[in-house]
């Protein structure tokens with residue numbers, strides 16, 4: 001008789017594109033999934049209607065539990081923080097009561113600072129950091145398009161294998177994500193950051209798909225300058241970027257995700273706050289600390305802030 005597969009309880013904080021993708025697919029693998037959302041009406045809708053995934057992995061609706069009330073959360077085997085980076089602190093405080101002695105807390109969020117923030121609340125042993133290149137677009141509450149698959153890499157802040165890391169890997173693997181293990185988490189996170197530095201702000205400012213950034217001399221030059229600054233800051237902090245040629249890697253991601261609407265452009269189109277401060281803003285801020293000039297990242301940060309501040313201004317006002 002085949003041995004029954006162990007079903008785990010997984011809490012996903014933040015039903016954005018990546019939260020719905022991981023929550024939905026982990027639920028499909030037979031685990032319990034509870035989505036925690038700070039918006040009660042959206043939580044109610046997801047709890048009632050489930051998560052809708054369309055795109056490369058097929059079209060389906062997956063029933064999950066969802067709540068806006070942290071007190072309703074069950075004890076969990078894994079917590080995934082999938083909020084925007086500016087909400088990480090609130091997210092980890094909200095979910096802390098459901099983090100038991102054997103619960104790893106995974107972040108695959110964009111930007112810098114998430115691992116550190118989670119570690120401060122639950123301890124660095126339980127904190128699992130990482131990146132994902134899965135492409136997903138939020139099209140409505142609990143409804144996403146799965147636009148592209150990509151690798152997911154996870155690791156521990158101490159760069160050592162732990163039972164928490166093994167458990168996280170096992171749960172992701174059981175849902176088909178095939179996570180790779182990094183033994184240099186900072187370099188992995190900087191590797192993804194450099195990609196976001198080169199793509200996200202530019203796509204949000206120009207309102208183009210990722211692939212279009214390679215079509216114009218101006219966007220190629222700004223991309224190169226922003227990436228070179230980020231690489232210089234990374235090296236000045238004694239972190240070896242994960243890719244040998246970071247600019248070539250950013251261009252490759254533009255090609256691989258050519259039809260993606262970047263997460264920052266999705267935010268700008270929906271007039272939401274963006275993650276600019278944890279991406280280009282973080283490079284500029286950290287550059288100041290290590291004596292590296294970052295004029296391009298500073299300007300990109302200011303431009304995206306100006307876009308956020310002028311969401312409701314019309315031409316004739």
Ligand code: PAF
Nearest residue numbers: 196199257260261262263
């Ligand atoms: O933030 C995003 O949109 C993604 O990280 C990436 C890799 C830029 C693809 O769109």
